[in-house]
Amino acid sequence: MITIEAAIAATRFGLGPRTGEMAAIISPEKWLLAQLSNDRQEEPSLKGLPRTQTIVSEYLSTFGGEKRSRRREPTSEQRQALQKKLAAIYRREASARFHAGLETKNPFRERLVHFWSDHFTVSITKPILSGFVGAFEREAIRPHVTGRFEDLLMAACRHPAMILYLDNHTSIGPNSPAGRRGNRGLNENLAREILELHTLGVNGGYRQKDVTNFAKVLTGWTFTGPDSRFGGKVGEFQFVWQLHEPGSHRILGKSYRENGINQPAKVLRDIANHPSTARHIALKMARYFIADDPGKGVVGRLEEAFLESRGDLRHVTETLVRSPEAWAPEQKKFKQPFEYILSTLRAVPAVEVEDDKILGVLSLMGQRTFSAPSPAGWPDETLFWASPDGIMRRVEWSNALSHRLRKLPSYEDLIAESLGPLASEKLKKVASRAENRRQALALVFASPEFMRR
Amino acid sequence: MWSRRSLLKSAGAVSLTLGFLPWLSFSATTVERRFVFVILRGAMDGLAAVPPLGDPGYRKARGSIALGRSDTLELDGFFAIHKSLRFLHEAFKDGELSIFHAIATPYRERSHFDGQDILENGGIRALGLKTGWLGRALDSEALTSKSATGLAISQSMPMVFWGSANATSWAPSVMPDAAQGLLERLSYLYEDDPLIETAFQNALAADAIAPDMSMMGSGGRRGLLGNFTTAAKAAGAFLSQQDGPTFAVLEITGWDTHANQGTGSGQLANNLEALDGGLKTLKQTLGKTWAGTTVFVATEFGRTAAANGSGGTDHGTGSAAFLLGGAVNGGRIIVDWPGLKSSQLYEGRDLRPTLDMRAPLKGVLHDFLEIPTAELSGIVFPNSALVKGLKDLTRG
Incomplete structure (x- = not known):
């Protein structure tokens, strides 16, 4: 007998049960807590993907390095070739992420990865990020989801993907050696989003002055480009003092004295624990x-x-x-499209859907992988996702999926294995009166209890 | 083949016998006027879209990203418009565009997300209201009595419509239509989940009058949204139908130009061109409906007066907004210009707002859509009695 708690554990905290998953959950709480231990195996689908360092050195060198004097404007063919390579990495990464969700035995842990990856959003809405978003999640997020928040914050903010996404590689202290030579200066994008989105929150008590001063503290917080202009290892985080705004700076009422990289690191650790x-x-x-x-x-x-x-x-x-x-038994959350698609596919035996098709369906549902519309990540509210268009796409997907299955489970089995005690009597009745077996399965996928968690 | 209209009607018929219509129907509306709200997400740089070239402080404030005469088209000798906005420039000359400058919502911080919430919820605080002002306008007595409806061309529901069962959303799909039998059963199954039921029925209603996207040159059997022009074309196809929606919402992103925003050409110029092209397409697709249409184009806030260290601009306060359409009493720049000297800037860095965004919106909703002032000041934009609606923004 499957308990309601087992169904909640697999659905609200997991990615929807695979066949046999709910029946194997003896203690729902223990099942979830066990997934938090740090000795979990890497998801097999994520093996063999390129590291950030490799991507930077192999791909960005197309542009002849970042140093302006040496840089030749790339031809449009070179530009297209680079974008094509980055797009290929992106598709591999999106597909690997999808398979990790589909196949994982630690779905709660995977949800934590989704949560923290969204909290520290980097997005392909900035095209150069196509090559980096997957590596960012694997390198900066996955190792830290059950670690210390300050380590997670540090890893996310040090990663080249975040630095590129929020422009910190272009932020230069006006009184730094580099700043005094040219007319470039501060860019407050990263500083503001760390305070507003990653740490304190929008009503967390900071002012514009804190943003500006934090932006000064973060100057020089960058990564080594393909030309290693300031030394350092290509593709790795680097603190460049030649770009850093000197002096003490006051943030949230506390003064931080100049101390190399320790100055920004100290601020980050303080706000992480605020x-x-x-x-x-x-x-x-x-x-x-x-x-x-x-x-x-x-x-x-x-x-x-x-x-x-x-x-x-x-x-x-x-x-x-x-x-x-x-x-609480009531299913108050409405699954986001990625979670919904994963839960439908976890509920059925292997189905032949090409990974690119999945990416296409996610786009139709407004949630193409790694493409959040802004640094705030994906909206999380029910009213946003349970839109008329959103519901209709789920209905169409349910219909399409039911027609793609080669081996048809009975609707009774599908309900028992994917919803168990969450299924309403009405759903069972409606499914039993379906016109055909495929329609019965589509009704289950498109039911309210399947869209919610 | 569109097979959904019949289901819609039968569902409607059942509801009528129960004495109420829990979801919208496109067949009953008696409103001929159209109002389109275009949200520019990410904070458009109003000083680049409509630069005050006649302000002696402009060049000094902007530095490397200041626009010159060759980057712009002339408006009134003081203000010019970015040369990417060719259609808007024409519309201005034809009297179909009014421009508001130094305009802002009541929001005075610099978070995109809170800024957009306030632009859409019509209140003064981000979390103060979890419904949208356009949804509340749609639910006003003046519009429900005429069975007015709203439609967002979007894969999700923008907050500005939240709370109204008279609003729906639509985007094209390339997945096969679900068969009638499945839809009928779902219609019954969803009766126990009002949120999903309303969304589902409203989706069916939108689908029933939806344009065939494959006929609109956007590829695929039913096509894809793709870019702003395609979305504008779809909106035009809905709005130009006699029983089409009264309100439509369109969105365009990409305005957060923190680095290398460019001048006459570049990132921002490209986005302005996309906006301009989409608005032009909207006019073309609307055909004769254009004469009874107003389009309000707004962003959550402006950007810093000065360029930042990366050839871009950071989050600011005042920006520009547009009121466009065949029903607009246009050719005017409506502004109380605050100046760009550092002493004149808001907090020493941003264009100082001198016009509340709610003033033109209330003006249009009152004059053009006949929503009474009391409702506008109490419900649509709560506690806004002190913000008077601007008069004579529209014709007739």
């Missing part, structure tokens, strides 16, 4: 897993867990799993 950050992360996480309005109780507990453990994400996540709100 009470506003704890509040911001607590609300966002509870909202992602439980409900658009998760209630003060669980948010307060997560906030406290964050503060008392100095941002130990494993402890925070355990607190989430142990909260009674997490197990």
Whole structure:
């Protein structure tokens, strides 16, 4: 007998059950907590993908390095060739990410990767990022989802993908050696988004002055381009003092003296552990897993867990799993398109859908992989995704999927294996009266209980 | 083949016997006028779109990204318009475009996301309201009595429509249509989930009058949205139908020009050109409906007066907005220009806003769509009695 808690664990916290998954969950809480231990194996589909360093040195060198004097404007053929190579990496990465979600035995951990990857969004809406978004998630996010928040923040902000996405490689201290030679200067994009989106939150108590000063502190926080202009290893993070704005700077009422890379690193560690950050992360996480309005109780507990453990994400996540709100039977969250598509495919035996087709369907549903519209990531509210167009695409997908299955499970089995106790009596009745077997399966995929979690 | 209209009608008939219509129907509307809201997401640089070339402080403030005469088209001797906005320039000369400058919502911080929330929720705080002002306008007595409807050309529902069951969203799909039998069963299955039910029924309603995208040169059996021009074309095809929506929402992203925004050409120029081309297409697709149409184009806030260190601009405050259409009493620049000297800038860095975005919106909703002032000041834009609607923005 499958309990409602097992179904919730697999659906609300996981990616939807695979055949046999719910039946094997003896203790739902333990099943989730076990996925948080740090000795988990890498997802097989992610093996053999290129590292950021390789991508930078092999591909960006098309542009002859970043140094202007040596740089020749690439021809349009070179430009197209580069974009094509980056697009090929992107497709491999998107496909690997999809397969990790489809095949994983640790779906809760995978959801945490999705959550934190979205929290630290980098997006192919900036075309150069096509080559880097996948590597970013694998290198900066995956290793830290149950580690310390400050380490995760540091890894995300040091990664070339984030630096490129939020322009910090172009931000130069006006009084730095480089700044005094030319007329270039600050770019506050990264500084603002770290404060607003990654740490304190928009109402976290910072002012414009804090943004400007933090931008000064972050000058020189960059990575080594293909020409190694300031030394360093190609494609790796580098702090370049020649670009850094000298002096002490005041942020959130505290003065940070000049101390090389330790100055920005100190600011990052301080804001990572700020009470506003704890509040911001607590609300966002509870909202992602439980409900658009998760209630003060669980948010307060997560906030406290964050503060008392100095941002130990494993402890925070355990607190989430142990909260009674997490197990309320009502399915309040509406799956995002990526999660919805994954859950339909996890519910059926292997189905032949080309990876590019999946990417196409996700585009139709408005959630092409790694293409969030802004640094804030994907909206998470039900009203955004449960749009008329969004519902109709799910209906069409359910229909298309039911026609693609070679081996048809019975609708009773599909309901039992994919929804179990979450299935309503009405769904069972409607499916039993379907015109044919494929239509019965489509009704299950398109049911409210399948779209929600 | 479109097989959905019949289902729609039968669903509607059932509801009528119950005495109410829980979802929208495109067949009943008696509104001939059209209002299109175009959201420029990412903060458009108003000082580049409509540069005040006559302001002695302009060149000094902008530095390397200042536009010159050759990058722009003349408007009134003081203001010029970016040369990528050729169609808008023509519309200005033809009296079909009014430009608002130094305009902003009540928001005074610099977060895109809160800024967009306020642009769409019509309030003064990001989380203050979780419904949209256009949705509330749609649900006003003045418009529900005429069975007005709204449509977003989008894969998701923009916040500006949130809360209204009279709004739907539509985007083309290349997946095969689901068969009638499946749709009928789902229609029954969804009755127990009002949120999904309303969305589903509204999707069917939109599909029933949807244009055939493959006929619109966008490729594929039913085509794809692709770019802003395709979206504008789809919007035009919906709006030009007699029983089409009264309101439409379009979105275009890519305005967050932190680096290398360019001048007469470049990143920002390309985006302005996409906007301009889409608006031109909208006019063409609307045909004779254009005469009864107004289009409001707005962004969440402006950008810094000065260029930043990367040839771009950072988040600012005041920007420009456009009111376009055959029903617009145009050819005017409506502005109380605050100047660009550093003492005149907001917080020493941004174009100072001197016009509240709600003023022209309230003016259009009042004069053009006949929503009473009390409703506009109390419900559509709550607690906004002090912000008077601008008069005579539209004709007739």
